[in-house]
Amino acid sequence: MVGFHKPATLAEALALLADEDARPLSGGQTLVPMLNQGVVQPSLIVSLGRLRELRGITRLAGGAVRIGAMATHAEIATSTLFEAGQTLMPRTAVQIADPAVRAAGTIGGSCAFGDPTADWPVTLCACGALIELASAAGRREVPATDFFQHYLQTELQTGELVTAVTIPPLAGRGVYRKFARVYGDNATVSVAVILDVDVDVAVEAGRCRFVRLAVGSVGPRPIRLTAVEDSLVGRMLDAAAAEAAGAALAAEADPLDDLRGSAAYKRRILPRLVQRTLLEGINP
Amino acid sequence: MIDITLKVNGSEQACRVDGMTTLLTVLREQLLLTGSKRGCDYGICGACSVLADGRLARSCLLLAADCEDRAITTIEGVAEPDRLTDLQQALVDAGAVQCGFCTPGIVLALEALLDVDPKPDETAVRTALGGNLCRCSGYGAIVDAALKVAHG
Numbered sequence: 001m002v003g004f005h006k007p008a009t010l011a012e013a014l015a016l017l018a019d020e021d022a023r024p025l026s027g028g029q030t031l032v033p034m035l036n037q038g039v040v041q042p043s044l045i046v047s048l049g050r051l052r053e054l055r056g057i058t059r060l061a062g063g064a065v066r067i068g069a070m071a072t073h074a075e076i077a078t079s080t081l082f083e084a085g086q087t088l089m090p091r092t093a094v095q096i097a098d099p100a101v102r103a104a105g106t107i108g109g110s111c112a113f114g115d116p117t118a119d120w121p122v123t124l125c126a127c128g129a130l131i132e133l134a135s136a137a138g139r140r141e142v143p144a145t146d147f148f149q150h151y152l153q154t155e156l157q158t159g160e161l162v163t164a165v166t167i168p169p170l171a172g173r174g175v176y177r178k179f180a181r182v183y184g185d186n187a188t189v190s191v192a193v194i195l196d197v198d199v200d201v202a203v204e205a206g207r208c209r210f211v212r213l214a215v216g217s218v219g220p221r222p223i224r225l226t227a228v229e230d231s232l233v234g235r236m237l238d239a240a241a242a243e244a245a246g247a248a249l250a251a252e253a254d255p256l257d258d259l260r261g262s263a264a265y266k267r268r269i270l271p272r273l274v275q276r277t278l279l280e281g282i283n284p
Numbered sequence: 285m286i287d288i289t290l291k292v293n294g295s296e297q298a299c300r301v302d303g304m305t306t307l308l309t310v311l312r313e314q315l316l317l318t319g320s321k322r323g324c325d326y327g328i329c330g331a332c333s334v335l336a337d338g339r340l341a342r343s344c345l346l347l348a349a350d351c352e353d354r355a356i357t358t359i360e361g362v363a364e365p366d367r368l369t370d371l372q373q374a375l376v377d378a379g380a381v382q383c384g385f386c387t388p389g390i391v392l393a394l395e396a397l398l399d400v401d402p403k404p405d406e407t408a409v410r411t412a413l414g415g416n417l418c419r420c421s422g423y424g425a426i427v428d429a430a431l432k433v434a435h436g
Contacts, residue, residue: 004303098415
């Protein structure tokens with residue numbers, strides 16, 4: 001027997017979630033299949049469906065965007081509040097799973113699951129997002145690059161809930177490329193780029209002013225190398241430079257052999273996918 | 285067990301559920317609305333699709349106890365009894381139904397699309413069907429039917 005509560009306030013929800021056998025229910029697109037398959041057996045399910053403070057997307061003074069943990073992928077995909085490099089967010093959201101999952105699944109739920117083959121971890125690392133956590137003991141913010149730690153392991157402690165994700169102001173434009181076996185599948189390899197360039201159309205290249213580059217689904221957590229980003233800034237970004245950046249990331253990749261492809265295959269397609277994503281940032 | 289009231293196809297239904305009972309289980313086993321099919325039971329096949337507040341949803345991924353404030357439409361509720369919607373008739377006319385197991389979910393996925401995009405192009409139709417598996421025939425006749433009902 002599993003209990004069910006749908007509290008009206010966040011404080012009440014956090015008090016219930018202090019029990020380590022309780023699980024929060026957001027959009028249900030991960031928790032419910034795990035329940036159906038017997039992978040998790042909580043004593044209590046705490047629905048977050050009535051908590052207004054977890055909803056909505058708002059633009060803050062200064063240009064950051066705060067996304068409530070209960071915002072669905074579909075809401076993020078259609079939001080017009082993301083500007084410049086922040087457009088990586090809707091461009092990622094529209095590629096998550098399929099329409100039914102996008103309509104129900106939430107960014108907070110996806111973060112809390114911490115699946116490195118999912119789309120949000122790699123994009124949030126590229127954005128330098130902050131993930132806001134709350135528990136009965138208080139609140140804290142954790143950078144996405146620290147939050148996602150290992151396969152299905154995050155910084156979340158017992159009793160903590162993801163309450164919001166904040167995207168800082170970012171220059172340029174966002175591009176997300178996901179290589180998957182079929183529409184709707186998790187990524188075999190994914191690449192998230194935020195790029196601001198002075199484009200020289202004649203040579204199909206551009207001088208890089210700002211770049212954020214992360215790859216996902218090729219190891220236990222997203223890979224973002226600030227040394228690679230720094231090496232690109234101020235340089236002409238052409239096909240060769242873009243592929244070299246991909247090769248540097250592939251050298252750090254630690255993919256698994258799994259049903260989405262062999263580790264060798266993922267390592268091989270990664271540099272080219274990075275190259276294509278960066279070039280799409282130059283020539284949209 | 286928890287006593288809940290669900291609003292399904294316009295009528296209120298009293299049900300008794302466990303916290304982890306899915307909406308699909310309640311629809312099929314308590315309300316005997318067996319048009320929603322249990323294919324995979326973990327959100328991959330789309331055969332259990334319903335509309336929740338007008339939006340496409342997988343009933344195997346909704347907990348019944350979490351649905352009290354939502355208006356649920358199942359395949360049994362999309363048309364008047366003994367009538368077909370234009371889309372359903374188009375699927376029949378196009379020969380888009382073989383074993384029929386996926387068809388209720390396909391109908392709801394396409395009705396959800398046509399509700400927000402009455403004149404979809406082929407890409408939009410295929411995207412809308414992205415979460416619905418058909419293992420009989422492929423999707424050609426299904427896509428043809430959707431385009432026909434939208435564009436004549």
